[in-house]
Amino acid sequence: MRCPYCGSPVHADAAECLACRLSYPRTGALLGAVPRLAPLVADTTRTLRVTEHARLKRRITAIRRRFPQLALQVAMHRFPVEHPFSMHVFWLFNAADFAGNIHRGKDNHALLLAIDPDRGEAAIMPGYGLEGFLTEEALGHLLELAGPAWQTGRWADGVLRVLDGLELLLETFAIEEEAAGHAVKDEY
DSSP, rough: BBBBOOOOBTTTSSSSSSTTOOOOHHHHHHHEEEEEEOSSETTOOOOOOOHHHHHHHHHHHHHHHSTTTOOOEEOOOOOOSOOOHHHHHHHHHHHHHTTTTTOOOGOOOOOEEEEEEETTEEEEEEHHHHHSSOOOOHHHHHHHHHHHHHHHTTHHHHHHHHHHHHHHHHHHHHHHHHHHHHHHHOOO
């Protein structure tokens, strides 16, 4: 994990970044109250049309049917420019508690796709339970899939590209885990 403010490496159990001293409580003090977000797809910017909103919800629901442990949230929101986008995403992910109170640490399988159309920035933040599977490189690739659509203002199309890529990644990891499980069983 990297510090959402300065980018320094931070251990998952660390209370704060050793380089800049950022902590989750400090982000809350800086950024204030959590915006009110609709489940699955929240668009406080009112950028998405009703039909696009519905299409994204259907796609997320289909992914969650295949991977029921996944708590997937898309949030389109205008974040103040005074702070780095990555800090806003870190704060929102933790403050909104998408995985729920009982799913902490390695049991946190939440995934937030945050988009700020005004800033032209997007980020994907996985819970600790997904970090081993979803590397920074993989997350960057997912965002790259959406780039062409987002550059032309087709926000829903870009989100769908990310979701399609995410589903393929999750499927690949599930197959690999299943194969590894069978290999271990075969050894005994």
